[in-house]
Amino acid sequence: MKADYLIFIKTGDRKGAGTDANIYIALIDKEGKKSRKIFLDCKWRNDFEQGRTDKFPVSNVPDLGEIEFIELSRDTKGFGDSWFCDRVWIIPNQPGVEPTPIYFPVNRWVKADGLLKIQKWDCCLPQNDVASETRKQEILEKRMYYTLDQKSPGIPVQWDIVRTKGILLIKSKMRRLTSDTWSSLKDLGNIYKKGTSLDIPMGMYRWKEDNYFGKQRVQGVNPVLVKLCTEIPSNFKVTNEMVSPFLEGFTLDEALAKKKLFICDLTMLEDVPLMGIPVEKELVNPYALFFLNKENDLSPIAIQLFAKTTEDCPNPVFLPSDHKYVWMLAKMYYNNADSLFHQGSTHLGFTHLIMESVAVAANRTLSMSHPLYRLIAPHFLFLIAINSRALNKLVAPGGWVDQVMTAGAGGMLSITAKRFQSWRLDRDGTLPEELKMRQVDDPEVLPYYPYRDDALPIWYCIKNYVTRFVEGHYENEKAIEDDWELQEFSKALVSPYPNGCNIKGIPGDGKFQTRQQIIDTFTSFVFISSVGHAAANFAQYDEYAFPPNYPSFMRGKAPRNKDPITEADIIKHLPHKAMTLDIMVVGRILSDRGTNALGDFEIDYIFDPIGTAAVKQFREELEKISEENTKRNETRNPPYAYLNPMHIPNSISI
Template sequence: MVTYEVKIKTGDKKRAGTDANVTLVLLGGDGKVTKPLALDNWLWNDFERGQLDVFTCQDDADIPDVTDIKLRRDTSGLFSDWYVEKIEVTNQKSGVTSVFPILRWVRPDVDLYFGKYDTYLPQSDPRPEQRNEELQRKRALYDYTEKTPGLPVQIKTLPEDEMFTSAVKFDLLLKKYMFKAEKAGQMLFGGTAWETLEDLTEVYSSLFGIPKDMKDWKSDINFGWQRLNSVNPNVIRLCTEIPEKFGVTEEMIKPFLEGLTMSQVIVNRRLFIVDLEILDGIHTADGFICPIPIALFFTDGLGQLKPLAIQLFQQKGPDNPVFLPSDPPYTWLLAKMWYNVADSNYHQAITHLGNTHLIMEGFCIAANRCLSPTHPMFKLLAPHFLFIIAINNHALNVLVSPGGWIDKTLAIGSTGVLELAKKGVRTWRMDCEGNYPEWIKSRGLFSKDGSILPTFYQRDDSLTLYEAIRNYVTKYVNLYYDSSDKLLNDEEIQNFGREVSTPKPEGGCGVLGVPFENGKFSCPDQLILVLTSVIFTSSVVHAAANFAQYDAYGFPPNYPFKLNGAPPKTTNPLKEGDILKYLMDKSTTLDTMTITKILSERGTNALGDFEVNYTYDPPAVQIVDNFRKELKEISVKIHERNKTLERKYEYLLPEEIPNSISI
């Protein structure tokens, strides 16, 4: 008689626990099989949600190394549904422990088989019928729809598995900060209207914390920093010529070029431009204006980016002046504030909502539809899809809905946000925007020696992290596809590529630039690009766009979502009192502080520290461990760099980057 110790971890999901009767059969590679082992600890409530249960079982069959298990439950009890995370079996005689990641709902009255580590390509799975039946059930649950025409596909009906605690977390955070807001409100509304710009600073330190940008918000150095290291560094590009529609002249900007000519700064790659023409024609909220600016920037001798000129609308003309740093101080300050209205609205609609949240949801749905939980590539991707469907559903129903936070606080309102997001995602390509090094090169911002924009720390950290993720994915993919034939014969991964690249009217995600040529992934490098893009976008890109929000927007004059009145049409001198008239009321200020504080909170574990462990195959586990080591090394280097900086860039420290888009 041999004793086996069986450990079963029930998942931490709603209704994951079961009252059903459970049996387990152990199988060995030599053909030995135990009798069905009834798993029940006397006078103990087994298999509760999130619980680890340990059972001691005996059987005549001595299986030194358990290679497979057969799991079965019935429908007994009040609650029979059961989600199992993991089963471990140890032969007490041999001392060998076998691990079986389940990560599934166990269907009733069906024998379900799992192999050790449960990691197979479909063509090598010993039980293809069970695998295919499971995939059919998932395809029915994860169905696409275009909820808003022109936006990426989303889930048709939210599966129960995706109804997560992230909505709960968001609501808890909302309650937490609304409580603080009530206290702030007593301070805000108990007094008179803003008398000076400094009055607003008094509500921060003890309640919400001080936004980092607040200290130096008026300066040109801060404004240049925002273009590179705040929420939206995705629109600046190298300037090689001045557009005809831009009314700036060399004579205007000559005093700010440190003795150089415009030709010299262009040749030396020190001139940069932002053109937010994409905002043209976008709906705006009643009574509000969103500029459509063009702005010019220069890298000074210290490597700092500074603004040279701002034109708030597209076509030059007498009522659309070019604002310069030499203008009266409050006039120049107001021009920068109006520019930031446009930039902040672009950021929320395209950089944040469209190009991370919505585009990545399609990949999540496709992975669940096409890849078995047993597939090694599903195990690679799954940690980076955690909560994305739920948070998107919650955000669109709460934040972007008519009358929601976006409607109340942004110049373009919820209608404009959706219009703008459509414009942005229409041109997103996996081989450009989804391939960070190529995205940087396409904008003329890449240099091996770091001479272009030397203070562009967000770019530098992103490139380093992209390479680390690409290296991780390359090793992982090559482990399972050590020949092109294995990739070509993998029907599941080929279906995944087909669904993400097929146009939306034909039933796919419609993602452009996917290297899925002639209807297939023909080599591992193509798959590596796709998987790297998904993981990088879901972690690094989203972190860069999301977690600087309170520091940028928490002090609204620094980076306003909207302003009262209309942008100035002259460069006439203004006073501080004139600036105050443009600021939103105290209620809107409080809403902005509250929501951006919530959005800046981390929702999941740090990159590489997965909430749920999907990978147990020993060679793959080693690859994951090496990835974690590389992330730690990157963190050390960023900390060392930051020691030398007066203003640190910390948003892309690996320990600060969540695995997934969860808030």
């Protein structure tokens, strides 16, 4: 007998998704005419297994028009009856009907002995949904699972709720081959093996060079701190006499006037508590000054390790003309401070934690049928799971951060909390505005800035994608005003804890009124989840794995004078072998990419015509940007490979 329809059902690829229950479907056309309840079963086959797609030819379903809805149901038979349905698609097999698939994205657990009604494409604003009451109930149920919690005072809120075995195996094997302390810098370098997972990190090749120290500011793991210096801070005791030998004939005032000076200011670290392992250590709160030389490279010309100078704390300004190991140690202490800011603010605080806040707010307020939920959902994938592991394994008391970072987990989280007080989405989380704030948006001012030059094209590509999505679903401002789910989401983002996320700088400040406000907000969310995290995360092995290059931990006290020191003195400040191996192994794991590239979504959420057209154009634009990125890197030394779209994951998955 000829089938009237071919019905395809994909079971979700997640734990417990498959089922032994009996599954039923009913088809409903645009006029409301409904088929019989169809039992879906392929004899001699175990249907509805995890991750599998099953095909069912269906006959004796006459006189239906264009299918608009489906109703899914199941019973409780079998040992495992729970079922997570990924999606359903139906191909008509009838005379005069175009055999085009009709998609019903489900992405839900199907409850026993109930009916789950899904509209074609399942993508509409709540005020236009014919099943609005069911939709409201779904959101209420989700709120029981997505509750807000603040794991440490002052940080972004999170969900309330490994590769570990591989780490331990690697560490235990390597530790049997080593003693505790390094005999020399060469001895340290010998631990890396080309062609292995612990290959030579890029930072090892040029870490002694001032030129490379400057490049770390514009293409390292924390390229979001450097800014144009328009005046020397009053606490920074640098003088013209000190730095004039490094200014290529300019005076200090002339270099300032000609926009030749750039500064990194980490004085906000002054009050960060020292926690973690109880050894003699010190976290500095430095300034670093850079000169834009004739080769358009940033050359470090002065480092002051503490914001304040007192009688009890001599605080010299270190210079490139100082004894080579003294200058080397000053740069290492600066980078140690930079690493704490990188992990506490740039990485953990304002990719992982801020986006978990957004994810929880979205799940508490937006139905899965909402177009904007379908837009943002691919960028939440794995986020909550990896954050839970990070807080339980890495940032927990006694965990990895306590063991290998100068300020420990408590100190790092205090940086997150301090930065959260001033962080704003419309400034710090909006790339063009953030670059403008630091006055490094103009290539005429700072010609060589790989992070900016690679990130900006993707920012505008994401913005174009979001714009097409938003303008396609919101015809006017009335549609925005009537969208109660969107307005609840906006309110949740800005409301203080425990009722909301307390995020500052959300356009509309709790009430979206224009399409542009929605576009700006969701562009930032997609960018932070993908590009922002890639920039902060994937250079970790290259930067951290060779401790002299970018030390996460320093032993002893920072230098208070310029008396000559030796290589042996440098070694005394570095992590011992066991700690170095910890840094190497975890740095390698954190730098791995285990998910699809931006725009190539692991789970398909978008099937409606507006969304699919937007995704198609998004992918085409990303492909062009990838080609341009590859060409730029052919002339860079070293290359900056972290922000090629083909290497950027959709979400924060590691």
